[in-house]
Amino acid sequence: MFTFAKVYLHGFSYFALTMCGIVGYLGGQQAYPILIKGLHRLEYRGYDSAGVSVINAQGQLNVYKSPGKVSVLEEKCSSQDISGTIGIAHTRWATHGEPNTVNAHPHLSESGDISLVHNGIIENYKTLRSELERRGMHFCGDTDTEVLVQLIENVKQKYDVPLADAVRMALNYVVGAYAIAVIEKSNPRSMVCARKGSPLVIGVGQQTGEFYVGSDATPIIEYTNRVVYLEDEEVAEMDADGSLRITSLKNVEKTPEMTTLEMSLDELEKGGYPHFMLKEIWEQPNALSVCMKGRVHSGLKDVFLSGVIDHRERFINARRIIICACGTSWHSALLGKYFMEEAVQIPVEVEYASEFRYRNPVIFPDDIVIAVSQSGETADTLAAIELAKEHGAFVYGICNVIGSSIARATNSGTYLHVGPEIGVASTKAFTGQVLTLCMLGLAIAKEKKSLSKEMYEMLVDEIQCIPEKMRWTLEHNKDIEQIARTFTYARNFIFLGRGYNYPVALEGALKLKEISYIHAEGYPAAEMKHGPIALVDEEMPVVFIATKRGNYEKIVSNIQEIKSRKGRIMSVVTEGDVTVRELSDYCFVIPDTRDCFVPMLAIIPLQLFSYYVAVAKGRNVDQPRNLAKSVTVE
Ligand code: G6P
Numbered sequence: 001m002f003t004f005a006k007v008y009l010h011g012f013s014y015f016a017l018t019m020c021g022i023v024g025y026l027g028g029q030q031a032y033p034i035l036i037k038g039l040h041r042l043e044y045r046g047y048d049s050a051g052v053s054v055i056n057a058q059g060q061l062n063v064y065k066s067p068g069k070v071s072v073l074e075e076k077c078s079s080q081d082i083s084g085t086i087g088i089a090h091t092r093w094a095t096h097g098e099p100n101t102v103n104a105h106p107h108l109s110e111s112g113d114i115s116l117v118h119n120g121i122i123e124n125y126k127t128l129r130s131e132l133e134r135r136g137m138h139f140c141g142d143t144d145t146e147v148l149v150q151l152i153e154n155v156k157q158k159y160d161v162p163l164a165d166a167v168r169m170a171l172n173y174v175v176g177a178y179a180i181a182v183i184e185k186s187n188p189r190s191m192v193c194a195r196k197g198s199p200l201v202i203g204v205g206q207q208t209g210e211f212y213v214g215s216d217a218t219p220i221i222e223y224t225n226r227v228v229y230l231e232d233e234e235v236a237e238m239d240a241d242g243s244l245r246i247t248s249l250k251n252v253e254k255t256p257e258m259t260t261l262e263m264s265l266d267e268l269e270k271g272g273y274p275h276f277m278l279k280e281i282w283e284q285p286n287a288l289s290v291c292m293k294g295r296v297h298s299g300l301k302d303v304f305l306s307g308v309i310d311h312r313e314r315f316i317n318a319r320r321i322i323i324c325a326c327g328t329s330w331h332s333a334l335l336g337k338y339f340m341e342e343a344v345q346i347p348v349e350v351e352y353a354s355e356f357r358y359r360n361p362v363i364f365p366d367d368i369v370i371a372v373s374q375s376g377e378t379a380d381t382l383a384a385i386e387l388a389k390e391h392g393a394f395v396y397g398i399c400n401v402i403g404s405s406i407a408r409a410t411n412s413g414t415y416l417h418v419g420p421e422i423g424v425a426s427t428k429a430f431t432g433q434v435l436t437l438c439m440l441g442l443a444i445a446k447e448k449k450s451l452s453k454e455m456y457e458m459l460v461d462e463i464q465c466i467p468e469k470m471r472w473t474l475e476h477n478k479d480i481e482q483i484a485r486t487f488t489y490a491r492n493f494i495f496l497g498r499g500y501n502y503p504v505a506l507e508g509a510l511k512l513k514e515i516s517y518i519h520a521e522g523y524p525a526a527e528m529k530h531g532p533i534a535l536v537d538e539e540m541p542v543v544f545i546a547t548k549r550g551n552y553e554k555i556v557s558n559i560q561e562i563k564s565r566k567g568r569i570m571s572v573v574t575e576g577d578v579t580v581r582e583l584s585d586y587c588f589v590i591p592d593t594r595d596c597f598v599p600m601l602a603i604i605p606l607q608l609f610s611y612y613v614a615v616a617k618g619r620n621v622d623q624p625r626n627l628a629k630s631v632t633v634e
Contacts, residue, residue, distance in 0.1 A: 020105070020119045021045050021091040024181040024213030026191045026238055027205055031087035032077070034212070038219025039070045039089050041268065044276070044422045044622065045215075045629050047091035048099035052077065053106040053115040053183065054087035061115055061185040065104035086188050086240075088181045088213070090117035093628060097142035107146045109153035110137055113185045114163070116152070118145040119215055120177035120198040121633070128173065148174065152182065164192045164237040168249050171196070171235070179230075181213050189240040194249075195230040198632070199377065199405060202228045204258070208242040216401070217261050218268055218420070225261040229403050259403070267419045275621045277423035277515070281607050282474060285467040287418035287428045288435050288600070295414075295439055298464055301457040305443040307396060307412040314394045315444050318368045320346060322361075322393075324353040324384040325372040326631065328426040329433060331507040333372045336437030338500055339596050343445040343459075353380040357387050365392035372437070373397070374421055374429035375630035376404020385409050398436050400429050414440065423622045424629045425514045427607050430507060431470070431600045438463060438596065462594050466601070469591045473604045476575075476589055480605060483570070483586050484612030490541050493520035494532050494567075495606075497545035498555055504545045504572075504599045508606035515614040515624050525558040538566040543609075544584070545602050548574035549595040559583045570609075572602045 021042030025031040035052050050073045051065030062081055066073045070091065090105035097103040105117045122128070125144035128151055133139070137150050151173065156166035163184045171178070177197030184190075193200055193213055203212035203220035204227070212220040217227060228244070230236055234254065237245040246254045273279035296303050308315055321340060323333040330352060337348040351361070353371070357380060363369070369388035373381045376399035385406065388395050397406050397413030400421060407413060418432035442459060445451045451459070487493075493512055497505035506522035513520050523532050525544070536542065542562045546555045556579055562569055563583055571584040574592050581587050588605030590598070614621050 020047060020093050020215070021219075022117050022119055022179060022181055022200065022213060022215040023089045023219045024087070024117075024191055024193070025211070026086045026240060027210030028085060028207055029210075031084055032082040034223070035087050035089035036070065036074060037222070038214065039073075039091055041218040042091050042215065043070060044424065045091065045093070047093045049092045049094070049101070049104035050090065051092075051104045051106050052082075052087060052089040054082055054084035055183060055185060055188040056081055056084040059185060059188060061108075061112065061183075063106055063108055063115060065101050065106070067099050067101060067104065084188070086183055086191060088115060088117045088183055088191070102141040103143050105145060107141075107143070107149045109149045111153060114149055114153050114156070114182060115184075116145065116149040116180055116182045118148060119179040120196075122148055122174055122178065123176035124174070125176075144176070148178070148180070149182075163187060163190070164235060164245075165251070167192045167194055168235050168247065168251055171233075171249050179215055191238045192235065193230065193238070194235040196232045197405075200230045202230065202236055202238070202244070204228070204244065209240040211238040211244070217263060221261055221263050221268065222265050227259050227261055228256045229259060262402075263420060268422065275423065275611070275615075277425055277427060277611055277621050280421055280423050280428045281604065281611065283419065284428045284431050284604065285471040285474070287432060288470065289467040290419075291417050291432050291435055292439070292464065292467075293417070296460060296464055298461075301460045303439050303442040303446065303460060305414055305439060307414050308440065308443040308447065311394065311412050312447055314368065316447050317366055318346060318394075319364050319366040321348040321368045321370060322351060322356075322363070322388070323348065323370045323372060324351045324356050324381055324388075326353050326378050326380055328430050328507060328510060329372040329374060329378075329381075331503045331510070332430055332433035332437060333370075334503040334506070335434050335500065335599050336370070336372070336441070338503075339438050340441040340444070342596065343441040343451055344448060345450045351384070353378065353384040357383040361387075363388055363391035363393050367391075367393040368396060369393045370396045370398060370440075371406050371410060372433055373404075373406050374400045374416075374426055374433070376401045376406035377630045377632050378406070379632050382406055382409060398433060398440070400432065422629075424624055424627050425511055425610070425621075430603065434600050435463070435466065459594065459596075462597060465593065466597055469593055469601055470604060473590045473601050477605050477608060480588065480608045481612045484609050485616045487541055487613055488616045490518055490539070492535065493518060493541050493543060494528070494535065495520060495522040495543045495545070496525040496528055496555075496558060497522075498525045498551040500595050500599055501545035501547060501602060504602045504606070505543070507603055508543060508545070508610070511607055511610035512613065514627060515610055515619055515621050516617055517619065517625070518613065525555050528558065529561070533561065533565070536562055536565045536567040538568070540567045542567045542569055543606070544569065544571040544580070546571045546573055546577075546580045547590065547595070547598050547602060548577060548592055549598070556580060556583070572605055
């Protein structure tokens, strides 16, 4: 039918996605309030423009879009006709084309009959566009998405088929990743959705013929917990008569698989805190208790991870472990390496997923590759998994988001179960990842018998005390807010730690950078003499993670070196510490624990410090500039 050739993605389907958000509604209620509320719930993903399409009772398709926040869109819509019981909406994070009104979604077909929202990237959009232009179609923007809606219209007109058929036929010519929701002016009783490589969830409402659509479950959970997760290359047709038909791109019918969501609305709201980030910091003791539930057994002094038990032989015979991750998850991966090399006694490598996937790494079939990701959607981590699988390695996922792409792409794994993390800067997912990697290390050590019984039981006993010690840490550092206010002047920070506290220094520096926009560097404390010490003067704040165990004397010498150069010293210390306290201008205190578990406590005052510095500087804590919660573009 088309003259241009189909191009196939090589290797894997999770090629390049975007962090945009999709909401859709079809049913008996007014769509607009549901769509706008849904867009607000998706704001955490990061975006730079927003838009909405609604078909009113007269059959008019009204589209409103604007750059900036959802509130700007609302302002724009306040004087417009926003009535109608079917609609789609979108938050866009620009990849192709600047974040202006024209490029914002929803996009309209040339006739104005079809409207579409899209997450993902159409790789061959230029070829498709030239072909459509050759056929006389006109384009008003620069996006790959506009090409998709025009392609659907072109196919629909040419073959005179219903919308769902046109969507299926058009998608057969598309190379790339997509989650789409499409509506049509001439048929306001149905909506069509499809996905490949970018998640899409359909909520089935309480009333017959009521459907909700979301790029994740957050815009849906308020209305229904009955959902269907679309699989790659599936098309869903929803009708106001209540029918939900799911087919493949080749129109082979599939049975919709209904899942019950366990997330509650309370978990998505701020619960009285001024920001999600602060709420999530304070949630850590409970979140980590839940994470351990059914896995760490106090009576039996044992750890059970079904993901390991079910694949016991793979773990016993593993030659090596490679952990792939990005951002904060990379920092927890580094802590996982430290712990696993100690407990399991096999080599563990930690890789930035974005480097690993492009550098022809050596991967053996008896390697275990662990992917650590809060969202389970990070494009580079997904690509690293596919590479590992191509080499025959066993792939284990550590994710927070249930049903996420990484969770589905791995051979086995463990969910964090720390609840939804909405603040862009990761907090409870970080400590949840560290805890999960420690449990994983213990579970493998048990299978390999690499720890003595006494040591294993002692670690199992101690890990269970972490939530209570986190609570203590949160309660005993009430002066952080005031201390943070005295540092808003600073333009640079250095964070230093040794051993298990070195990744804490990296994560502490990242937190500060992300939300306060103050430049910060994390360094191994002994390395500071090889460079960073040149930066130290009376203006330079230096944060030491100087807890009692592990290289304490050595770090005390490092603190003295900074003190003699007049740096301003802040330290995280163990309760009862005297020496470091005397050397420091300010101290944050944590209870004593095994050094492998210290990071889960030591990071808490640093999370709070970053939070309060950012608040004092008037930053947008939950949605820092230029950052997105889930980086689904490579
Ligand atoms: C983004 C987020 C970070 C996160 C990183 C990796 O940069 O802002 O908080 O650590 O992605 O995300 P993942 O979902 O794979 O853990």
